[in-house]
Amino acid sequence: MRRFTVVFCMALACSLPAVAHGEARAFACEPEWAALLEELGGNQVAVYQATSPKQDPHRVEARPSLIARMRRADLVVCSGSDLEIGWLPVLLQAAGNREVQPGQPGYFMASDYVRRLDVPDRVDRAMGDVHPYGNPHVHLDPRNLAIIATALSKRLAEIDRENADFYVARNATFQERWSASIERWEREATGLKGLRLVTYHRDAIYLANWLGMDLAATIEAKPGIPPSSRHLAKLLSQLEAEPADVIVRMAYNEPKAPAWLGEKTGIPVVELPYTVGGTKQAKDLFGLFDDTIDRLKSAVSRS
Ligand SMILES: [Zn+2]
Structure with missing residues (x-):
């Protein structure tokens, strides 16, 4: 009987979209990812921004309010490459939300999708608080943001399958506006x-x-x-x-x-x-x- 229950639940879980009803809930570590989620998610994604623009993203306190938000999140979007090493792992562990753990569809690290600069030849604590996977501040190249936007829209579509077409369309519109802007910025x-x-x-x-x-x-x-x-x-x-x-x-x-x-x-x-x-x-x-x-x-x- 017990075995039957487990199999039944698994089959049911497989047939359900990750986001059953209403908006998907996204937890953005930094304001740039909250902004990108808003571009791509429109009114289908409720975005929570964990840090303010005046806050040093390397140093954030893992407050209970952040843990509570992460517990309810369907998707966590951060820079990755250890930018959040001092606080994200603590939040993930304390929240205990299985959907957003590393390796799950609900875990999205933006810098995984682009070529990183400043990758050190060797890592030594004496070098300071160095980023061993390369420089994580990838959002300040808008060409990186274009690549990340496409990856993130696919991820949104995976998590919230009911609205998959919506995210793909939002990304197409964003890409069009974004590439025209990149051309203009480069000229200027x-x-x-x-x-x-x-x-x-x-x-x-x-x-x-x-x-x-x-x-x-x-x-x-x-x-x-x-x-x-x-x-x-x-x-x-x-x-x-x-x-x-x-x-x-x-x-x-x-x-x-x-x-x-x-x-x-x-x-x-x-x-x-x-x-x-x-x-x-x-x-x-x-x-x-x-x-x-x-x-x-x-x-x-x-x-
Ligand atoms: Zn840094």
Whole structure:
């Protein structure tokens, strides 16, 4: 009898879509994935955004409210590549939701779908809080977002089969608008080629790689380690010998060290949104790149 029950339940589970009625519930680790889910999911997906644009996505507290959201999620969408190593595994374990564990359709790590930069030859704790699977900040190249959008729309279709056609159609519309925008952004940003950036963290590497800019130096001494005054002094003399064009402060970076460095070197400091909501203008994914390029261009024209 017991055996019969198990088989019956399994067969029933197989015949049911993962999302039985109503909206699919998605848990987005960062604002960029919440924004992409909204583009693709429209009113069929209820999106919960776990972090704010001013929050450092490397360092998030695994609060009970996040655990409760993850427990109810049909799909978890994060950057992956260990960006969330300090909090996502804790949430996954505490929530105990089998549908969203690694390897399940409900677990989607965006960076798995694109070519990662900064993959280290070796990983050594002495190198700091390094990302061993390469740089996880993949969303700042819009060409990556196009690839991820297609993969994510397929995943939504798998999880919520009733609305599969809807997600495919939403992605087609998004891709059309997105590729036209990429062309426009590339045209608008031609003057940024060769620009030498100082960033707090190497989170602008995909942006730099896309637009042909250079990451000349980072304000943090090692990934995840705030700069000491000794490191800042060294950076200052390095920039005096080999100047950079712009100091970038992302919305989630602390402002003091970039401001100090800007004052000492005379290099303009530009605040970039980093993600959706990071500035007032970065209202959605389109606004994120519009505003990023606008701000870089106006910093360069001022200097
Ligand atoms: Zn990082």
